[in-house]
Amino acid sequence: MYKAIIFDLDNTLLNYSLSEVDSMKRTCNDHQLFIDDVMAWDVFWKDFSGYNFRYWMDYVNGGAITTMKDVLRCSFRDSLKLDESLHNKLSDTYWNYFCNTCYFEDGAEQILSILKDKYPLGIISNGLSEAQRKRLRAGNIDHVFTSLVISDEVGVRKPHKEIFDCALNDFRLNNNEVLFVGDSLQDDYQGALNSGIDFCYYNRHNMMLPEGIKPKYNISNLMDLIQVVGL
Ligand SMILES: [Mg+2]
Numbered sequence: 144m145y146k147a148i149i150f151d152l153d154n155t156l157l158n159y160s161l162s163e164v165d166s167m168k169r170t171c172n173d174h175q176l177f178i179d180d181v182m183a184w185d186v187f188w189k190d191f192s193g194y195n196f197r198y199w200m201d202y203v204n205g206g207a208i209t210t211m212k213d214v215l216r217c218s219f220r221d222s223l224k225l226d227e228s229l230h231n232k233l234s235d236t237y238w239n240y241f242c243n244t245c246y247f248e249d250g251a252e253q254i255l256s257i258l259k260d261k262y263p264l265g266i267i268s269n270g271l272s273e274a275q276r277k278r279l280r281a282g283n284i285d286h287v288f289t290s291l292v293i294s295d296e297v298g299v300r301k302p303h304k305e306i307f308d309c310a311l312n313d314f315r316l317n318n319n320e321v322l323f324v325g326d327s328l329q330d331d332y333q334g335a336l337n338s339g340i341d342f343c344y345y346n347r348h349n350m351m352l353p354e355g356i357k358p359k360y361n362i363s364n365l366m367d368l369i370q371v372v373g374l
Pocket residue numbers: 151152153154155325326327
């Protein structure tokens with residue numbers, strides 16, 4: 144029987160992809176971009192997403208981009224090529240929507256409401272403090288977690304063992320006493336392996352596991368955690 148359950152946040156408890164696209168649609172609407180032009184929106188969104196990924200990776204890897212605002216501003220600049228003041232305004236509007244938007248994964252609210260009375264709960268997230276804290280508040284689930292470990296705050300990212308140690312310290316538990324649940328094989332599965340923590344893979348698209356990947360548990364619906372922990 145586990146003594147605490149720890150979750151990844153994005154695309155595990157919260158639907159990151161939906162939050163992103165919804166925030167962008169509202170941003171474009173506010174600034175009168177692509178109104179009734181679905182094709183132009185599609186082209187923009189594909190371009191923006193590509194630039195955004197590259198600038199975000201540059202930012203997290205300590206490259207030339209040093210703020211989230213610059214990640215967004217440069218992504219708008221390269222995908223839209225309009226004027227700089229508009230890129231700045233779009234970045235601000237988008238970030239405000241994104242930080243205050245909370246879409247749950249299916250079953251997330253239900254499973255949290257069941258587990259919170261039985262286990263201390265935690266989150267380990269590779270993300271930005273402002274966004275993660277505000278989004279948890281927007282979803283009214285910030286009070287559910289005993290431990291909230293965000294890479295931006297602790298200076299280390301999954302899959303490094305040290306970020307898992309932060310959560311174990313918060314709970315005053317050993318690695319064999321907790322379960323970690325996450326959707327990423329690269330960050331979450333590998334991190335749990337590095338830390339010797341039991342891992343439940345939230346296989347949200349129910350894909351075949353690559354050769355050699357053997358999570359202790361494999362679920363495609365968060366409510367299956369009930370069976371995993373034996374409630
Ligand atoms: Mg994730």
